[in-house]
Amino acid sequence: MIISPFKLKRMGMLGMNGRNRDFIGRYNDRRLYPLVDNKLKTKLLAQEHEVATPQLKFVVKEQHEISQIDQSLAKLNGFAIKPAKGSGGKGIWVIVRREGKDFIKSSGAKITLEDIRRHMSNTLAGLYSLGGVSDEVIVEDLIEFDDCFDGFSFEGVPDIRVVVFRGFPVMAMLRLATHASDGKANLHQGAVGVGLDLATGRCLNAVQFGKPVYEHPDTKRSLKEIDVPDWRGLLCLASRCHDMTGLGYVGADIVLDAKRGPELLELNARPGLAIQVANGFGLLPHLRHIESLDHKRYPSAEERVDYVMRAFAAKELL
Template sequence: MSWISPFRLQRAGMLSMNRRNVDYIGRYNDRASYPLVDNKLKTKLIAAEYDVSTPQLLQVVRQQHEISHFRELVDELDGFAIKPAKGSGGKGITVITRRDGNQYIKASGAKVTLATLERHLSNILAGLYSLGGTPDVAIVEDLVQPSASLADYSFQGVPDIRIVVFQGYPVMAMLRLATRDSDGKANLHQGAVGVGLDIGTGHSLNAVQFNKAIHLHPDTGLNLANIAIEDWQQMLLMASRCYEATNLGYMGVDLVVDAQKGPLLLELNARPGLAIQMANGRGLLTRLKAVERLKRPHFTPEGRVAFAMETFAQPVQQA
C-alpha cells in the first residue's frame, strides 16, 4: 500500500473542514432535507421508495407502554439491533448477536438481561442519545450477518462501507473495520481502521488507524492490501440513488454487505467526516471539482456511477 503525508495530501486537493462546511455542505445541502437523514426511521422509509434495501424493520418503539411488545418480540429472536432513530456517531446502538438462556450476548461478548435492554429503550425514548437531547423513538432491526469475505477482517463489529456522494456521483469510498480500541464500533475517531477503496473496482488501496498508515489489522492480523468488496457496482448505484431520495448534494452513505441479503443501507450522513481522505491517500477536492466542471451532468444513477467508476478509478497499490 502507498502512503501520502498530510502535507502532500493538501497539495493533492485535500478538502478542509471549513471549505467542506461552506462550499459543499452549506451550498449543496438544503436544510429542509436534513430530517430525512438525521432520523434513521425516515431514512428507511424513503430509501425503500428508491430501491435501496435496508435491514428488516422488526419494531418501532414510540412510547413506554410499547416496551411490553418488545419483550414479546425478542422472546423469539436470537439476534437483533436496537437503534435510536435520531442518534449520531453510533451512540445508543446495541447489537445482540445471540442468546444464552435468559441473557443476551452483545457483539463485544458482554452479557445483558432483558431488563437492561428495556432500560436502554427507555433511555432512547427520553432522548439520551438523540441530537439535541430531544425525545426519540427506538428502532428494532433484524441482525446484519456480514459476508464472510469481510467479517474476518473486523474485530467483533460489523464492517461497513462509507461512500461520499456529491451531486449523485460516488466520489470516494472507504471500508471501516472495528478494532479492540474502537470497542467493536466502526468509528475512526475511536480507533477503527479505515481502508481506502478504489471507486473503479472496490479494491483496497491504503489503510490507516489513528491517521497512521498500517498494513495489517491490529487485532485480526490480516493483510489489508488485497480486500475486494462484493457487489461493488450495486453498492455505488444504491449510494447514487440516495441523491434522488434525499435531494442532498453532499452526503455520506453507509452500507454493509449481508451474507444472505447482499448490500444494505445502514444510514445517511449530511455532514460526513474527512478522514476518508487519509484512508484513500488522496484529497476529495479534486474529485468534487471534476463533478462541478461537468457541462452535461448525468441524470440517472447508472450514468453517474459509470462516470465515477471510469473517472476516479485508481490502480491498486500492493504492499
C-alpha cells in the same frame, strides 16, 4: 507536528470550514436534514425507493410500549436496537442471539430484558439524540455479515462509507473494527480506515491512528487481499441515496449482508474528512470535477457509477 496548509491545499484536502460552507451549505437543503438525521425516516424512505436496507421489525415510540416489549421481542433471535435520532453510532445495541432469558450482545456481554427496557427508556427520553429531544427506538433485522471480510474485522461491524456528491460516488472507505477501537468502527477510536479504489473496490491504502498499516493489527491478515464483492452494485446503492433524499453531499454507510448483498445502514449529511486520510488524497479534485460536469448527461445511478469508475480509477493499488 503539524502540516503546512499549502501542502494540504496541494493535495486537495477538504477542511471542515470548506466542507460546511462550499458543499454542505451549498448542496444540502436544510429541510432535507431530518431525512438523514432520523434513521426511521431514512429507512422508510429507502423502502419506498427500493433501496436495500436491513428490514425494520418494529418501532417503539412511547414509554408505555416498553412494558410489553417482551412480546414484540419474542419472535426475534438476533436484532439491532437503534435510536432514530442518534449520531455517531451512539446507543446502538446489537443482540446476536439469546441464551435462555438473557440476550448476548455482539461484544459477548450478557444482558437481561430489564437492561433492554432501561436502554429503550433512556433512548426515548433523548439520551442519544442531539440536544436531548425525545426520540424513537428502531428494532431491525440483524445483519449476517458477508464472509468476504472474515479476518479483516475484530469483534465488530465492517462497513463501507461512500461519499456521494450530486449522485456521483467520489470517495469510498472500508472501516474495520480493531481491538483498540473496542469493536467500534470510528477511526479516531482506533479502527482501521481502508481507502477503496472507486473502479475496483480494492484497497488503495490503509491507516490506523493516522499511520499507514498493511495488515489488520489484530488478525494480521493482509489488507491487500480485500476485494469487495458486487462493487458496482454497492456504488449504485450509494448513488441512489442522492435520488432518494435530494441531498447533494451525503455519506452513505453500507454493509454487506451475506444473503441480501449491499444494504444501506444509515446516511450522514456531514461526511468526509477522515475518509481523505484513509485514501491518502483529498476530496477537492473529485468534487470540483463533478461540479464541472453536465449532470443531465448522467440521469441514472448506473450511468453515474460507470462514469466515476472510469474517471476516478486509481493508478496504483496497495
